[in-house]
Amino acid sequence: MNNEHLDRKLGMDRRITRRDFLNGVAVSMGALGYASMPALASHLRNTSHHDAGFSANDPPALIGMRGTAPGAFDVAHALRDGTFWEGAASPIDTQEVYDLVVVGGGISGLSAAYFFRKYAGKNSRILVLDNNDDFGGHARRNEFHVAGRLLLSNGGTQSIESPSAYSHVAKEVLEDLGVQTKTFYKAYDQNLYARLGTACFFDKETFGEDRLVAGMGSTPWPEFLKKSPMPRKVQAEISRLYDEKTDYLPGISKEEKLAQLAKISYAQFLTDVCKADPSVLPFFQSYTHDLFAVGIDAVSALACYRNPDDYGAYQYAGFDGLNLGEEEDKEEPYIFHFPDGNASIARLLVRSLIPEVVPGHTMEDVVTARADYGKLDQASSSMRIRLNSTAVRAQHSGPPESAKHVEVSYVQEGKLKRVTGKCCVLACYNSMVPYLCPELPEKQKEALHYCVKEPFIYTHVAIRNWMAFHKFGIRQILSPGSYHSFTMLDFPVSLGAYQFPAKPEEPMVLFMLRTPCKPGLPRREQYRMGRYELIGAPFSEFERNIRDQLNRMLASAGFDSARDIAAITVNRWAHGYAYEYDSLFDPHWRPDERPCVVGRKQFGRISIANSDAAASAYTNAAIDQAYRAIQEQLRGV
Numbered sequence: 001m002n003n004e005h006l007d008r009k010l011g012m013d014r015r016i017t018r019r020d021f022l023n024g025v026a027v028s029m030g031a032l033g034y035a036s037m038p039a040l041a042s043h044l045r046n047t048s049h050h051d052a053g054f055s056a057n058d059p060p061a062l063i064g065m066r067g068t069a070p071g072a073f074d075v076a077h078a079l080r081d082g083t084f085w086e087g088a089a090s091p092i093d094t095q096e097v098y099d100l101v102v103v104g105g106g107i108s109g110l111s112a113a114y115f116f117r118k119y120a121g122k123n124s125r126i127l128v129l130d131n132n133d134d135f136g137g138h139a140r141r142n143e144f145h146v147a148g149r150l151l152l153s154n155g156g157t158q159s160i161e162s163p164s165a166y167s168h169v170a171k172e173v174l175e176d177l178g179v180q181t182k183t184f185y186k187a188y189d190q191n192l193y194a195r196l197g198t199a200c201f202f203d204k205e206t207f208g209e210d211r212l213v214a215g216m217g218s219t220p221w222p223e224f225l226k227k228s229p230m231p232r233k234v235q236a237e238i239s240r241l242y243d244e245k246t247d248y249l250p251g252i253s254k255e256e257k258l259a260q261l262a263k264i265s266y267a268q269f270l271t272d273v274c275k276a277d278p279s280v281l282p283f284f285q286s287y288t289h290d291l292f293a294v295g296i297d298a299v300s301a302l303a304c305y306r307n308p309d310d311y312g313a314y315q316y317a318g319f320d321g322l323n324l325g326e327e328e329d330k331e332e333p334y335i336f337h338f339p340d341g342n343a344s345i346a347r348l349l350v351r352s353l354i355p356e357v358v359p360g361h362t363m364e365d366v367v368t369a370r371a372d373y374g375k376l377d378q379a380s381s382s383m384r385i386r387l388n389s390t391a392v393r394a395q396h397s398g399p400p401e402s403a404k405h406v407e408v409s410y411v412q413e414g415k416l417k418r419v420t421g422k423c424c425v426l427a428c429y430n431s432m433v434p435y436l437c438p439e440l441p442e443k444q445k446e447a448l449h450y451c452v453k454e455p456f457i458y459t460h461v462a463i464r465n466w467m468a469f470h471k472f473g474i475r476q477i478l479s480p481g482s483y484h485s486f487t488m489l490d491f492p493v494s495l496g497a498y499q500f501p502a503k504p505e506e507p508m509v510l511f512m513l514r515t516p517c518k519p520g521l522p523r524r525e526q527y528r529m530g531r532y533e534l535i536g537a538p539f540s541e542f543e544r545n546i547r548d549q550l551n552r553m554l555a556s557a558g559f560d561s562a563r564d565i566a567a568i569t570v571n572r573w574a575h576g577y578a579y580e581y582d583s584l585f586d587p588h589w590r591p592d593e594r595p596c597v598v599g600r601k602q603f604g605r606i607s608i609a610n611s612d613a614a615a616s617a618y619t620n621a622a623i624d625q626a627y628r629a630i631q632e633q634l635r636g637v
């Protein structure tokens with residue numbers, strides 16, 4: 001079959017994802033002002049609305065390439081490459097003066113605005129700048145409209161993880177916003193999928209044959225593995241690792257065992273400690289993708305032991321006989337999930353800052369509230385959020401110790417502009433900060449560059465029904481050798497007027513995870529290489545792989561990508577999770593020597609927030625860092 005024929009079979013020619021094409025483009029043109037023509041052309045190809053009748057200014061309803069959308073990063077990359085200022089005109093002075101200018105409109109930047117208003121007064125003049133066409137940073141909302149029905153999903157930040165462990169400050173923010181975590185015990189249907197299990201998809205490139213095997217983790221291992229295309233010897237080895245409760249580290253204390261697990265990867269643990277044949281590794285390789293964005297070659301065995309899978313898709317083999325006892329902190333259930341993930345928290349923050357943007361009053365009504373993006377940046381308002389605006393400079397108007405202002409320059413619609421702030425919070429990425437403030441001390445810049453954010457692809461595919469999953473009796477699929485290493489039915493949450501599609505014949509959103517890692521390299525190197533891959537790949541490459549993989553996994557239960565896919569959104573997070581330190585690759589610093597601490601040091605009227613500043617990829621970290629940054633500024637220089 002030639003490529004064209006194959007593409008037609010996959011449905012690559014279906015117009016559904018490109019309908020109402022120009023709407024999608026119009027909404028994001030601002031982001032492209034400074035972009036090159038090739039970037040514009042790729043944006044035109046990659047982004048679209050999937051249904052007619054929506055306001056052009058409705059970013060969550062855009063499909064195609066989202067997350068870090070094409071065009072949103074060109075200015076920042078020119079800054080990084082040292083080409084931005086070549087021949088640049090002086091910034092246009094907008095004459096706007098604010099009490100606070102925030103760079104970055106993610107949870108941290110929005111929280112910084114929230115804290116400033118809380119402690120410095122509601123009439124404080126605040127501007128938030130963000131380079132994207134939507135607010136929330138990773139906490140982004142994806143909307144689909146299929147067969148007249150609204151389907152929501154989290155473009156990035158998924159859930160409020162372990163809310164009882166949130167700091168007092170972060171808990172108070174949630175409370176102020178009206179989020180009551182106990183609501184999720186009712187909203188999240190913990191029974192709906194109870195009878196649906198996990199499958200593993202063995203692909204022919206890795207395992208010699210395409211085969212989907214259901215019953216992973218729920219049928220005895222020998223029985224489950226017997227159905228796989230893996231050789232008998234490999235099946236027996238994997239069964240042994242799960243079933244034989246051996247103490248592979250005999251004769252040493254629990255503390256010594258933990259110390260040893262910290263020094264080896266999970267792959268080494270399996271082969272060197274459990275003495276498994278290396279042929280078992282491809283089966284386990286992607287277990288760590290979701291939490292660490294790399295495979296088992298680059299995650300310590302200790303980190304695997306301490307971080308069981310949130311989705312309940314798999315368990316790490318080999319730890320049961322080590323007699324390590326129960327981990328002290330019992331995990332809370334992974335149910336604190338708004339239908340659009342933590343985008344609802346971002347939307348609640350925006351509601352508290354500019355109520356007319358997100359109408360309503362409760363955590364329930366925010367789910368279906370339609371945001372009015374036209375009201376984010378009104379001259380009459382003391383609180384403004386300016387999208388499609390990439391900051392390029394944050395500079396004191398004199399020596400940092402005595403300057404009264406910070407001048408923040410940014411590019412919007414191709415124009416270089418300037419605003420003035422009495423103080424400034426950089427709630428963007430650590431690695432961006434040295435380019436915004438080149439006069440920072442060298443040691444601080446070096447520390448900021450240490451953080452290499454972890455790249456992820458969160459793909460959402462709207463399908464016309466989920467009968468194929470129902471027929472297989474599954475809700476999720478691990479696919480260790482495939483382009484996306486994990487696929488699952490969306491979280492079963494109904495909240496407010498939003499009803500989750502509980503029947504198999506209803507349309508559904510599938511979540512698919514890809515981590516573009518490069519096994520064998522050091523962890524941060526894998527992230528760098530993965531990011532290049534993400535930025536270089538066109539939407540059509542993702543789309544072809546998605547359609548092909550879904551067909552290969554599900555066709556035997558009647559699924560047909562060409563017929564059953566209604567829309568695709570690829571959320572590309574080239575700068576995803578904050579880098580978290582790991583015992584395999586990072587030195588054991590004293591707490592105050594960690595790069596995140598050295599890097600976030602206050603610099604006159606500029607403070608640094610964002611989850612990178614905590615080296616912790618969680619919503620609560622983003623909130624806590626915003627609080628610290630604002631407290632620094634309120635205390636003064």
Ligand SMILES: Cc1cc2nc3c(=O)[nH]c(=O)nc-3n(C[C@H](O)[C@H](O)[C@H](O)COP(=O)(O)OP(=O)(O)OC[C@H]3O[C@@H](n4cnc5c(N)ncnc54)[C@H](O)[C@@H]3O)c2cc1C
Pocket residue numbers: 076103104105106107108109129130131132136137138139155156157158159160161389390391392427428429432456458573575576577578609610611612617618619620622
């Ligand atoms: C795919 C994914 C899933 C996640 N899931 C969870 C989860 O389930 N639970 C959880 O607690 N955490 C999760 N996280 C972690 C998440 O990063 C944090 O929860 C938090 O949202 C980070 O917020 P932030 O504001 O610090 O950073 P970001 O969300 O990254 O926001 C920073 C913003 O600054 C913008 N920016 C950068 N440079 C500039 C510039 N020069 N000018 C203007 N704007 C700029 C960025 O584009 C971005 O919009 C997830 C992260 C990812 C990537």
